[in-house]
Amino acid sequence: MLDCREEVLFFTKQLMNIESIVNTNGEKEIAQVLHSMIASFPYFMEHPEQLLIEPTHDDELERYNVLAFVRGTKNASSKTVILMGHMDTVGIDDFTQLADLACKPDELLEALRNEDLPENVRAHADSDEWLFGRGSLDMKSGLASHLYLLKYYSEHPEELEGNLVFLAECDEEDSSHGILSALKTLQAWKQQHGFEYSAAVNSDFVAPRFEGDENRYIYKGTVGKLLPSFFITGAETHVGSCFEGLDPNLIAAELTRQIDYNPDLCNEALGETTVPPVSLKQTDLKPVYTVQTALSAYVYYNFFIHSWSPKDVLDKLKSQAEIAFNNALALFEERYKKFCQLSGEACREIPWQARVMTYEEMDNLLAAQFGNEYTCHMAGFKEQLLHDQTLDVRMFAARVVEEAWKWMPDKSPAIIVFYSSLYSPRVELPGKNVAEKNLISALDKAVAAIQPNYEKPIVIRNFFPYISDMSFVALSDDESALDSAARNNPSWGTKFFVNYQDVRNINVPVINIGPYGLDAHKKYERAELEYSLEIVPNLTNLVIRGVLSGQ
Known part of the structure; x- marks a missing residue:
C-alpha cells in the first residue's frame, strides 16, 4: 500500500484553509492556489503545457477549473483514467460563533473541545482520528487524494500504463458550471492527445445510510435529480x-x-x-x-x-x-x-x-x-x-x-x-460494454485487495445517493428523456442550457470512491482520517492500475 496519509492530510488542510464557498470569490482563489501547487511539481515544471487553469463558459461569475494530465511511460497506451472532484463548498453560516474557524481545522478542533458537544461528536473530537471543518468531508479530502495520486504518478510515470487526467471543478454545489465547461477541454484533449477515456473516479463523500451503519460505501454510477x-x-x-x-x-x-x-x-x-x-x-x-x-x-x-x-x-x-x-x-x-x-x-x-x-x-x-x-x-x-x-x-x-x-x-x-432547474441525469453502470466491465472488474479486485487492511466493511452499491458531477460525464438517458426535461423547463435556452452532446462525447463509466464521515453541510462536518487519507487513495490507485492494465 502507498504510504500516503500525511501527504494527503497536508493537501487537505491546505485546501480547507481557502474559504471556497460556491458563488463567491473563494472559488477563484482556490483554483489559483491549486494551479500553483501543481505547477510547482517538477513534472509540470518540465511539462507546463499539461496543466491548465481555465474559466467556466456561459457563467455570470468568474471562476475556474484546474486540469492536468500525466503520460505514463510503462507502456504506450491511449487508455486514460479521469480523477475528478470539486473545489467549492457550501457556506459556513451554520458554524455560528465559530464561523471564523470553519476553514481552520486545527483551531476549530481545539475550540470544539471546549464546547458542549453531542456524545458521538465529543468522542470523535477527542479521538484524534477525525478531521473537522468545512470541506473536510465534502470534499477537499477527496480532492486531496486525487492530488496526491497526480503527484505520485508525475514522479513515477514509469509505473503508469496509460494516462491520468486530473480535474478539479468549481460550482458543483449549485449549477455545475465547472464540469459542464470542462467537458469541452476533455473532448479537446481526447482529440489532441488521442486519449481513450476508460474510466472516471469521483471522490465525493460517503456516509452511513442509517444509524449504526458501519459500512464504507463505493458507488457505481449515481442518482439522478430533478426539480x-x-x-x-x-x-x-x-x-x-x-x-x-x-x-x-x-x-x-x-x-x-x-x-x-x-x-x-x-x-x-x-x-x-x-x-x-x-x-x-x-x-x-x-x-x-x-x-x-x-x-x-x-x-x-x-x-x-x-x-x-x-x-x-x-x-x-x-x-x-x-x-x-x-x-x-x-x-x-x-x-x-x-x-x-x-x-x-x-x-x-x-x-x-x-x-x-x-x-x-x-x-x-x-x-x-x-x-x-x-x-x-x-x-x-x-x-x-x-x-x-x-x-x-x-x-x-x-x-x-x-x-x-x-x-x-x-x-x-x-x-x-x-x-425549474438543472436536470442532473442518473447514471447506471450495469456492465453493458467492455469499458464498464473492465471498471467493475478493477473495482472488485481493488476492494478485495484492500479490505484485509481495514476493519470496517467496504461495500459496493449501484447509485451514489447525492447530487454530484458524475451526472455529467456519462448518460443513461436517451434523447427523448432529455428532450422532455428541456421542453418542460421554461428557462431552457435563455437562463440556462446544457449541451448533453458534450456529455455523450465523453460518456465514460464512472464510480465514486470518496472520504467517509458525518454531518456534511453541517457544523460538525468531519472525515474519518484512516479511511479518507489511507484507504481511499489506495483503492483509487488499484482501480487506476486495473483499468489501465485491463486486468
Missing part, C-alpha cells in the same frame, strides 16, 4: 368573502401533503430505492400584503430517480397533482357547507374542477391559439427577464410560467407542472 415545480392559480377574493374565491395556498398545502415523503414516489432499480421527494420551497406569489387572497402560488420539490425518465416523473406528478387538487376542492366544499350551516347562508354550487397540465401542454396550446404573437412575446419577455439579477433559475422559470398563464383564455384555477 419538479408547480405554478398554482386560484380564484382571487377579498378575505371577508373568502368562500367566493379559491386560495391557491390551500391547493399548494394539499399538494405538499400528497407529495412530501410519499413512498409511492420512490424509484427502485437494481435493488436500490431512492428517498422520496421533499419540498424545497412553498410560497405564494403576492409581491406585497393586501387583504385579497393570493392569485397564485409556487412550490417545488427535490426528486431523485434511478430508472425513471423526466417524462415518467411528470406523468406521475400530474396524477399526484390531480389527487391533491381534488382533495383541496373536497376540503373546501366540506368546510364551506359547514360554514353555511353555522351562518345560515345559502350554499351555492362549487364552480371549480381539478385542472392540471404540463408547461409543454400549456405552451403548445397557447402557441396553437395565438401563433407568432404569443411566441414572440414570450421570447422577448424571457430576454427582458434576464436583466433581473435578483432571479435565480428557479424563480426565472416561475415568472415565465406566470407570464404565459396571462394568455390563457380560461383562467379557472389550475396547476401547471414544469421543471
Whole structure:
C-alpha cells in the first residue's frame, strides 16, 4: 500500500484553509492556489503545457477549473483514467460563533473541545482520528487524494500504463458550471492527445445510510435529480368573502401533503430505492400584503430517480397533482357547507374542477391559439427577464410560467407542472460494454485487495445517493428523456442550457470512491482520517492500475 496519509492530510488542510464557498470569490482563489501547487511539481515544471487553469463558459461569475494530465511511460497506451472532484463548498453560516474557524481545522478542533458537544461528536473530537471543518468531508479530502495520486504518478510515470487526467471543478454545489465547461477541454484533449477515456473516479463523500451503519460505501454510477415545480392559480377574493374565491395556498398545502415523503414516489432499480421527494420551497406569489387572497402560488420539490425518465416523473406528478387538487376542492366544499350551516347562508354550487397540465401542454396550446404573437412575446419577455439579477433559475422559470398563464383564455384555477432547474441525469453502470466491465472488474479486485487492511466493511452499491458531477460525464438517458426535461423547463435556452452532446462525447463509466464521515453541510462536518487519507487513495490507485492494465 502507498504510504500516503500525511501527504494527503497536508493537501487537505491546505485546501480547507481557502474559504471556497460556491458563488463567491473563494472559488477563484482556490483554483489559483491549486494551479500553483501543481505547477510547482517538477513534472509540470518540465511539462507546463499539461496543466491548465481555465474559466467556466456561459457563467455570470468568474471562476475556474484546474486540469492536468500525466503520460505514463510503462507502456504506450491511449487508455486514460479521469480523477475528478470539486473545489467549492457550501457556506459556513451554520458554524455560528465559530464561523471564523470553519476553514481552520486545527483551531476549530481545539475550540470544539471546549464546547458542549453531542456524545458521538465529543468522542470523535477527542479521538484524534477525525478531521473537522468545512470541506473536510465534502470534499477537499477527496480532492486531496486525487492530488496526491497526480503527484505520485508525475514522479513515477514509469509505473503508469496509460494516462491520468486530473480535474478539479468549481460550482458543483449549485449549477455545475465547472464540469459542464470542462467537458469541452476533455473532448479537446481526447482529440489532441488521442486519449481513450476508460474510466472516471469521483471522490465525493460517503456516509452511513442509517444509524449504526458501519459500512464504507463505493458507488457505481449515481442518482439522478430533478426539480419538479408547480405554478398554482386560484380564484382571487377579498378575505371577508373568502368562500367566493379559491386560495391557491390551500391547493399548494394539499399538494405538499400528497407529495412530501410519499413512498409511492420512490424509484427502485437494481435493488436500490431512492428517498422520496421533499419540498424545497412553498410560497405564494403576492409581491406585497393586501387583504385579497393570493392569485397564485409556487412550490417545488427535490426528486431523485434511478430508472425513471423526466417524462415518467411528470406523468406521475400530474396524477399526484390531480389527487391533491381534488382533495383541496373536497376540503373546501366540506368546510364551506359547514360554514353555511353555522351562518345560515345559502350554499351555492362549487364552480371549480381539478385542472392540471404540463408547461409543454400549456405552451403548445397557447402557441396553437395565438401563433407568432404569443411566441414572440414570450421570447422577448424571457430576454427582458434576464436583466433581473435578483432571479435565480428557479424563480426565472416561475415568472415565465406566470407570464404565459396571462394568455390563457380560461383562467379557472389550475396547476401547471414544469421543471425549474438543472436536470442532473442518473447514471447506471450495469456492465453493458467492455469499458464498464473492465471498471467493475478493477473495482472488485481493488476492494478485495484492500479490505484485509481495514476493519470496517467496504461495500459496493449501484447509485451514489447525492447530487454530484458524475451526472455529467456519462448518460443513461436517451434523447427523448432529455428532450422532455428541456421542453418542460421554461428557462431552457435563455437562463440556462446544457449541451448533453458534450456529455455523450465523453460518456465514460464512472464510480465514486470518496472520504467517509458525518454531518456534511453541517457544523460538525468531519472525515474519518484512516479511511479518507489511507484507504481511499489506495483503492483509487488499484482501480487506476486495473483499468489501465485491463486486468
